[in-house]
Amino acid sequence: KQEVTQIPAALSVPEGENLVLNCSFTDSAIYNLQWFRQDPGKGLTSLLLIQSSQREQTSGRLNASLDKSSGRSTLYIAASQPGDSATYLCAVAAGGTSYGKLTFGQGTILTVHP
Amino acid sequence: DADVTQTPRNRITKTGKRIMLECSQTKGHDRMYWYRQDPGLGLRLIYYSFDVKDINKGEISDGYSVSRQAQAKFSLSLESAIPNQTALYFCATSDLRASGRIDEQFFGPGTRLTVL
Numbered sequence: 001k002q003e004v005t006q007i008p009a010a011l012s013v014p015e016g017e018n019l020v021l022n023c024s025f026t027d028s029a030i031y032n033l034q035w036f037r038q039d040p041g042k043g044l045t046s047l048l049l050i051q052s053s054q055r056e057q058t059s060g061r062l063n064a065s066l067d068k069s070s071g072r073s074t075l076y077i078a079a080s081q082p083g084d085s086a087t088y089l090c091a092v093a094a095g096g097t098s099y100g101k102l103t104f105g106q107g108t109i110l111t112v113h114p
Numbered sequence: 115d116a117d118v119t120q121t122p123r124n125r126i127t128k129t130g131k132r133i134m135l136e137c138s139q140t141k142g143h144d145r146m147y148w149y150r151q152d153p154g155l156g157l158r159l160i161y162y163s164f165d166v167k168d169i170n171k172g173e174i175s176d177g178y179s180v181s182r183q184a185q186a187k188f189s190l191s192l193e194s195a196i197p198n199q200t201a202l203y204f205c206a207t208s209d210l211r212a213s214g215r216i217d218e219q220f221f222g223p224g225t226r227l228t229v230l
Contacts (some may be wrong), residue, residue, distance in 0.1 A: 031217070032217060032218075033144075034218065034219065036221075041220045041224075041226075042202060042223065042224070043222055043223040043224050044157075044204065044221040045221075046218055046219065046220060046221075049218045089156075089157070091157075091219075093217065099171065101159055101162065102147075102157075102159065102219060103159075103160075104156045104157040105156060106154070106155070107156065107157040
């Protein structure tokens, strides 16, 4: 059974700092990995998707990397802003017979203070 | 703008009542999913459907049923609601055929369900 762990559980940083959120998974037979953002009481917004054959994806100030062999992904946020404050969720899509099903980590709560 | 909508957004009900949560999408996606989110447990998959005639149980399907009425509509039912089904419920869609970001899942705004 796939297990996804996110570290740290919470992070508080001053505005302007670069930061890294970590995600690890136990089964490397994945189809893709998605990073989401969730604002309090709101739905999930997809930030980046990395296919299993890719090493990284970039969107604006966000960069996500994937190392399937070690079961790790990182989300790098450059020059953080107060508007980046949210919960960040990592989710892994299964391959094989469980194709497409997402397993989520419990998230990292990010607070960026001015 | 193509979207995923959920109704109702909030619902309070009593133990034993039948509840239906509805999800509609205008993205033209063939795949639809139902998740629940609980504090400390993250999001867990309840049911998923890869097309109108394909319904599959997820990780925590007991106590729930679903109906895929059309490509754009996927409903989740709680036949006899119980307090431990109090949670935030999300519908999501994806499309394997979409170029680029293959099978990226897009989420609705959620339904907050409270069972008293």
